[in-house]
């Protein structure tokens with residue numbers, strides 16, 4: 478796949494251009510901005526016009542491509558099942574080739590290149606100082622993959638996840654102690670596909686010795702399962718989300734009464750990997766009752782705005798999308814909202830600090846229930 482549109486993208490762009498905007502109500506970015514040009518139809522029309530040379534690829538026209546959080550909310554509403562984020566990310570790659578990337582996306586991609594993490598973290602130092610020593614099992618068959626968001630806050634999410642797995646007496650596992658630290662989603666989302674093409678095979682080689690890779694962030698499981706094959710990068714280990722692995726261990730012995738939780742579908746776990754039932758079953762098995770639900774759930778769930786670099790490129794829009802989620806939380810009697818992505822949890826907390834203590838990642842919630850804190 479070269480920078481630019483795949484055959485599937487070209488087909489989708491053509492369908493969208495002549496569509497009566499059937500999916501327009503589903504796009505959270507066009508809702509938050511009240512912008513016709515940021516409906517899925519508007520963005521795809523711009524991308525197709527650029528592709529056909531009817532619109533110049535300049536700064537103003539390239540800017541439209543950043544108005545997508547990669548949430549896939551439009552896809553179930555489309556009778557063609559169009560993959561809008563794929564085509565828009567390909568348009569970002571074309572723009573990047575011409576030096577027209579968004580400055581904030583360029584900064585993140587630059588940090589990924591120079592430090593191995595888009596936030597500029599020193600992951601080697603964090604791994605050495607903050608993570609439990611789980612590397613004394615040379616033949617561990619499982620790699621626990623923190624990903625971009627799992628390294629934040631001194632690898633807090635990875636530490637809690639390791640605690641849960643040790644409590645459940647799972648198979649021996651490792652946590653990375655050397656680069657690569659991320660799947661390269663920032664490079665992909667920012668349109669720096671030459672860099673991504675160099676990064677992805679290095680990741681595939683690093684994880685090849687393992688039988689399973691367990692991703693703390695569903696976005697990484699989606700990258701390895703969906704995007705790597707598109708770039709013809711073979712991933713040898715079985716790719717699991719953390720929810721799937723813990724669910725397979727039939728967790729039991731939760732302590733005390735379960736708090737009432739509101740389950741918020743993560744876009745890439747649900748629409749991306751079709752794991753809607755699995756996390757609900759996990760919570761039900763642990764707590765003895767089903768979690769509370771949003772009025773829009775599963776395929777129709779609301780995106781919080783954390784994806785596809787939106788918090789960097791359109792921060793006010795991304796925050797408004799997050800506050801739409803916390804507004805529902807405020808009106809709910811649930812004690813806490815649970816989302817499977819540590820990146821979404823961090824974005825929701827940052828966008829509405831007053832609600833932060835009622836927002837938990839699935840890993841945090843499992844740790845609370847299984848280890849009491």
Ligand code: SF4
Pocket residue numbers: 492493494496497498499500501517518521551554555556557558559561
């Ligand atoms: S994604 Fe489907 S429904 Fe939405 S504008 Fe394109 S063709 Fe129409």
Ligand code: SF4
Pocket residue numbers: 503504505506507516517520544545546547548549550551552561562
């Ligand atoms: S993926 Fe989400 S943000 Fe992007 S166009 Fe579709 S509905 Fe809008």
